[in-house]
Amino acid sequence: MSIVWPVDVASALADLTEISSQVEAAAVVDADGAVLGSTVAGEPAERLVETGVGLLEAATSRFGSSGRSVTQLEAALRDGSVFVVREDGLGIIARTSAGPTSGLVFYDLRTCLRAVAATRKKSKPRKRAAKKTESTDA
């Protein structure tokens, strides 16, 4: 049982920035890197997403041969940090202030991503169960 409520991307991101004061900007992307939602608009959003996708690609190309898959990463710089988390075909990229509490930020990002994933699963049309054909052997 999940305790994550299904919400749309904008609400999930609004909740994230409200809960985590360390997150300055965040963007949710799908498996192809298309932006589903962002707390910033225009060029900064594009730069954030490009950075996140680039970081994942660079980490995968460096460690991909080990048979492990990169699920999340943090690049900690003096001016701030960049976090990338991917799960269930979705990804979230966030920029934080310097010296963030990494564990908390990862937790908040995963919670946000799960809320978005729950919405997407819910909004997908269900396939109808195939009708049973009754055999009329007599």
Added chain:
Amino acid sequence: MRKLLGLAVLIAGLLHLRRRREAGRERVHVHFDDGSTVTLTDDAPDAQPLLAAARRAL
């Protein structure tokens, strides 16, 4: 007893200085699906492309 106390203070000071130095370093933590983690500090050649990529977002 005094010597022991002095030694403890010296060790605590060295640990504090080391922690401060480590905290100021740029680094990349990569987490994998098997639960393992790799940390690359800024002196590792592998860390440079990742840190350069991250710098663009800040």
